[in-house]
Amino acid sequence: MPEQRTEQRTGQRTVDFWFDPVCPYTWITSRWMVEVTKVRPVDVRWRVMSLSVLNEHRDDNPEGDWGEWADYMWAPVRVCAAVEERFGQRALGDLFTAMGTRFHLRGDWGNLAGALTDAGLPAQIAEVAWSTAYDEAVRASHAQAVALAGDDVGTPVVSATGPRGERVGFFGPVVSPAPTGEAAGRLWDGFLLLAAVPGFYEIKRTRTEEPRFDMAD
Template sequence: MSATAAGHETGHQPAAPGAAGEARTTADFWFDPLCPWAWMTSRWMLEVEKLRPVDVRWHVMSLAVLNENKLDTLPASYADFLRDAWGPVRVVIAAQQEHGDQVLGPLYTALGTRFHNQALPRTRETLVAALEEAGLPASLADYADSDAYDTELRASHKEGIDKVGQDVGTPVIAVPGPDGEEIAFFGPVVTPAPRGEQAARLWDGTLAVASVPGFYEIKRTRTAGPVFD
């Protein structure tokens, strides 16, 4: 989901084994649990983990933080969405801070499945159900209305957005580029999430464009909304 736009898997699949001695690749992925486009891209990355020697490392970013100084200039419906977006992402960052990075993938899947595939409301009941599915205490839902970890949320958000600039949104993905340095992009934005060999080819293409010094953008107008499996 840009700064101005509004199958249930486990949160982390074992990556496909590569050839003997083949180096593994880490893909850093920043998400807001309410963004449908980040959700589509994240499901693609879980598919890539099955097909390529790739490990996804999850990070939190926030559409509420990204747009907090723009609410007066945005459509009223999107501004209302952003005000509601604080709760879920605060719960996710609290879970990470109190239980470790390894809970991010499973909790994201539990939340995203409910928000996107099942279209459940962004209520405490939905948050608690997702937390329990991810093996986390229901009491973490209390953080939806707390700014206790907002410093950590803003730091995680800043880490991701600093890699791509303020004029984009979520998802942000960072992959190895030339000489091993990390190259980050907004996207890819896809619908529905590619599966099988199509998913693998898109990953190969992502690495290919990241390998080109000076590559910045490929884009076309979206003509379809998110298609959830």
């Protein structure tokens, strides 16, 4: 359990955050996670998962009928996988921020090269969006999230070290709008309390409003 010992020695906790950049609630939760790093000793490792992979064998797609969007849904995660492989997880986090800003705040879904440029990355990486070169990498990263949280979840999956030193992962939290400052920290503290309960699986209620991209005070 080297990671647990390191966390105990330094007080710094490493969190894995799996995301598909097209999901609005994932984007909001990621902004909460960024806020957490400002008020708690937390480092985030950004990782890729895919709604397309998650739902490909389901008779009833909980995301609805994507229609002409079905092919596009693969494009952003392929670009993300390429960036992670070539430049690492910090660069992946920068790209996720750039993609989320364009997709969810500006409604600019088609300009993947622009998102790469915004993140300080080579725009030509966008070419992988329409190839299958990184599909295996997407699936492998996605499988790691599912191994922790199960295959009946969605995006995001957040993982931290459990009470026995094991990695535990949960879908969510799904929160809108994203809390900031100490409110973000308190939500994180609650997440860790739940993660420390070996038999804890789920807490949920029906969403009653559209995702809000402003930040909650």
